[in-house]
Every structure is written in C-alpha cells, then in structure tokens.
Amino acid sequence: xxxxxxxxxxxxxxxxxxxxxxxxxxxxxxxxxxxxxxxxxxxxxxxxxxxxxxxxxxxxxxxxxxxxxxxxxxxxxxxxxxxxxxxxxxxxxxxxxxxxxxxxxxxxxxxxxxxxxxxxxxxxxxxxxxxxxxxxxxxxxxxxxxxxxxxxxxxxxxxxxxxxxxxxxxxxxxxxxxxxxxxxxxxxxxxxxxxxxxxxxxxxxxxxxxxxxxxxxxxxxxxxxxxxxxxxxxxxxxxx
Numbered sequence: 001x002x003x004x005x006x007x008x009x010x011x012x013x014x015x016x017x018x019x020x021x022x023x024x025x026x027x028x029x030x031x032x033x034x035x036x037x038x039x040x041x042x043x044x045x046x047x048x049x050x051x052x053x054x055x056x057x058x059x060x061x062x063x064x065x066x067x068x069x070x071x072x073x074x075x076x077x078x079x080x081x082x083x084x085x086x087x088x089x090x091x092x093x094x095x096x097x098x099x100x101x102x103x104x105x106x107x108x109x110x111x112x113x114x115x116x117x118x119x120x121x122x123x124x125x126x127x128x129x130x131x132x133x134x135x136x137x138x139x140x141x142x143x144x145x146x147x148x149x150x151x152x153x154x155x156x157x158x159x160x161x162x163x164x165x166x167x168x169x170x171x172x173x174x175x176x177x178x179x180x181x182x183x184x185x186x187x188x189x190x191x192x193x194x195x196x197x198x199x200x201x202x203x204x205x206x207x208x209x210x211x212x213x214x215x216x217x218x219x220x221x222x223x224x225x226x227x228x229x230x231x232x233x234x235x236x237x238x239x240x
Contacts (some may be wrong), residue, residue, distance in 0.1 A: 010062045016053035016237035017067070017074045017093040020046045024078025031086040037149050039086050040142035044213075046078035047135050072114045080110040087141055087165055091158045102162045106141075111171040116173075134170035137221060138177075140168055143214045150210060168221075174225040228234045 027042035053071060057063040084103040092099025113131050122128065144161055148154055202213040 009059055010064060010067075011059065013053040013057035013062055013067055014070060016049045016056060016182075017070050018187045020049035020053065020074045020078050023049060024082040027078070027082040028085050031082075031089050034058075036086065036090050036145055039082070040145050043078065043082055043086070043138055043232055045144045046082070047139060048092060049079065050135060051074065052190065068118065070117055075134055076107070076111055077085060080107045081133045083138040083141040084110075090145055091161050095159075095162065098118075099162065102165050105169045106137070106165050109173045110137065113172040121176060127180060129180050131141070131174050131176065132168065132221065132224065134172060135170055136217060137168040139213075139217050140221060143210065147214060171221070171224065174224075174230050178220070180222045 021044040023042050027039040030036075030039035030042060050071070053067070053074075057067055084106045087106065088099055088103040113134050116131070117129070117156050141161070141164070144164060146180065148158055148161075201212070201216070204215075
C-alpha cells in the first residue's frame with residue numbers, strides 16, 4: 001500500500017519552482033543592467049531548478065495540479081520573458097519595432113506552447129513533446145549570446161539572433177515531435193555504454209562548457225525537423 005506523503009512534502013517541488021522564477025527574474029534584472037553573459041547563465045540555472053521540481057515531485061509522489069500550473073507560470077517567466085527581454089536588450093532594441101515584434105513573438109508562442117502542453121497532460125502525460133519545449137528555446141538564445149560574447153570576431157552575426165528567435169518560436173507551436181526524457185526507461189539501457197557516454201559528455205562540458213552545451217542543445221533542436229523530414233521522405237517514397 002502506497003503511503004500518502006505528509007503535507008509538508010508538497011512544499012519541496014514547489015520551492016524548486018519558486019527558485020526557477022527567482023533566477024528567471026534575476027536574469028531579467030541582470031539584462032537590464034547590461035550583464036548579458038550573467039543573465040544567460042542564470043537562465044541556465046533556472047533550467048536546473050525547472051528539471052528538479054518535476055523529478056522531486058515524482059520521486060516523493062507529491063505531483064499535483066497546483067504544481068503543474070505553478071510550473072507553467074514559472075516557465076513563462078524564466079524561459080519566456082527572461083530570454084525574450086535578454087534578446088531585445090542585446091540586439092532587438094537596435095532594430096526598433098522589428099526587435100519588439102520578434103521578442104514578443106517568442107513570449108506569445110512560448111505561452112501557446114505551454115497552454116497546449118497543459119491541455120495534453122491533463123488527459124495523459126505524453127511520451128514525446130509536441131513542439132519544441134520552451135526551456136530548450138530559451139537555452140538556445142542564451143547559448144547563442146554566450147558564444148557571441150566569447151568569440152568577439154563573430155559579433156557582426158548578432159543580427160542572426162532575430163531570425164533564430166523566430167525559428168524557435170515557430171518550432172514551439174509546430175507539430176514536430178521531440179523526445180521527452182521524463183519517461184525514459186533506464187532499465188533498458190546498457191549501463192556501461194550509458195556511463196561511458198555520460199562521462200564523455202561531462203568531460204566535454206567541463207573543458208568547453210558553452211561549446212559543449214551548444215552542441216547538445218543544437219542536436220536536440222535539429223532532431224525534431226530531421227526526424228520529421230525523414231518520415232515525410234519515406235512516406236513519399238512509399239507512395240511513389
């Protein structure tokens with residue numbers, strides 16, 4: 001018989017959610033001060049807290065409808081408003097209304113993505129994500145800014161952040177499927193191979209943190225369109 005967790009246990013995952021909101025807000029404050037690199041790293045930190053709240057809720061059996069709604073509100077702040085404002089202050093402000101529209105589009109489509117996700121998970125928790133998850137879109141913006149700040153010779157490419165944000169916004173509301181790690185069955189993994197891959201990734205992140213994280217995020221980002229293109233091409237070939 002499963003034991004009912006004590007009421008105080010429900011506070012723990014919500015505290016991580018609150019931490020995600022705080023770090024997202026602090027990223028906004030840093031962006032307003034012109035500390036763009038620090039703001040980008042705090043969006044990363046918000047991602048860590050966002051991942052912990054769900055994991056803790058499942059581990060302690062304290063998942064709740066309130067927690068789901070609270071998490072969505074946290075996501076729109078940490079991964080919608082924070083990266084959009086960071087984008088606007090970093091490059092969008094220089095392009096007037098275009099910068100405003102692109103930044104706003106990122107937030108609006110991110111909110112649509114979260115609303116659709118909530119409607120779907122109210123029936124059943126999906127094994128895949130429909131559309132690019134908003135945290136991944138936020139991380140892509142952050143990584144791009146960190147790379148531009150690290151490699152000053154590509155500063156002229158800052159303008160590309162605006163079309164990147166539009167692409168990310170469209171992917172969020174698309175029907176392209178992305179893998180969800182929430183329901184991964186680690187029992188089916190070959191533990192030794194998984195450990196080796198994990199160590200290699202960890203070493204890469206330790207040596208080249210921005211570049212390694214950028215490769216991982218870009219790989220996840222491209223997985224959806226490439227997978228969709230593969231199945232579409234295969235369907236056309238079979239019909240032909």
